[in-house]
Amino acid sequence: MKRRRHGTTGREPRPIKDSLRAVTSGFGSRGRAIDLGERWVQAVGEAIAAHAQPERLEAGRLIIVVDDPAWATELRYHSSRILAALNAETGAAAISELHLRVRPRG
Known part of the structure; x- marks a missing residue:
């Protein structure tokens, strides 16, 4: 087991690609990284993707930032x-929940 670097809690944000690679390594994906950028647009469509972006994955919960409450709805x-659509690549439910946060563009 690897030791953590001093001063880190292991709960720091990390790129979603790294999180998905870690999650999918034990599933049917045989460790393939998921290109969420492309998958995201395919899953939600271009109109929604213009207003909503995945931020990170935490224990099966995909955090998504939207720029308006209407897009959250x-x-x-x-x-x-x-x-x-997002889980089809892995053959398993790597993402079990969507958590939406409204953050207007500034």
Whole structure:
């Protein structure tokens, strides 16, 4: 088991690509990294992707930042379809929940 560097808690944000690689390494993906950028647009469509971006993955929960409450509602409406599309690559439910945060563009 690797020792953590002094001063880190292991809970620091990390790129979603790294998180997905770690999650999928034990599933049917045989360790392939998922290109979430492309998968994200395929899963939600270009209109939603212009207003909502995945931020990070925490214990199966994908944190998504949207720029307006209306887009959060749109993603909630399509959440089961989005989850299915994102998890299709792994053959398992690596992402079990979408968590939406509204952060207006500044």
